Amino acid sequence: MINTVAWFEIATDDPKGAEEFYGGLFGWTFSTDEDAAKGGMDYRLIGYADAEGPKGGVFGNGGRFPNHGVFSVVVADTAATCEHAEKLGGEVVFKMLGNANGPDFAYIRDVSGNLFGVFTPPNLPAGA
Numbered sequence: 737m738i739n740t741v742a743w744f745e746i747a748t749d750d751p752k753g754a755e756e757f758y759g760g761l762f763g764w765t766f767s768t769d770e771d772a773a774k775g776g777m778d779y780r781l782i783g784y785a786d787a788e789g790p791k792g793g794v795f796g797n798g799g800r801f802p803n804h805g806v807f808s809v810v811v812a813d814t815a816a817t818c819e820h821a822e823k824l825g826g827e828v829v830f831k832m833l834g835n836a837n838g839p840d841f842a843y844i845r846d847v848s849g850n851l852f853g854v855f856t857p858p859n860l861p862a863g864a
Contacts, residue, residue: 808853
């Protein structure tokens with residue numbers, strides 16, 4: 737559903753440690769995101785017991801970005817959302833458009849400096 741929180745991500749320079757911590761604390765399971773791996777990204781999908789499909793991910797950032805936990809909102813158009821966020825005083829920190837190995841996505845800082853993500857699924861149905 738458009739404009740709703742649909743994913744969360746834990747970015748870390750220690751993805752194995754994150755798996756051990758969150759797996760031990762909440763019983764989460766982890767699997768390699770094969771599409772991300774094809775693009776050279778260390779991304780691990782988070783699953784819950786009795787849940788259908790992954791609900792979040794662990795991004796092995798290799799120290800290239802600050803460690804963070806972030807929520808992501810599904811949007812109809814990532815590029816347009818980034819432009820709108822900037823008009824409202826936000827800052828686009830990073831964006832990837834035309835991503836052959838996954839959805840278009842971006843990290844944005846709100847007017848208070850909080851980081852969040854937006855993404856557009858590759859096969860978003862019209863009117864979703």
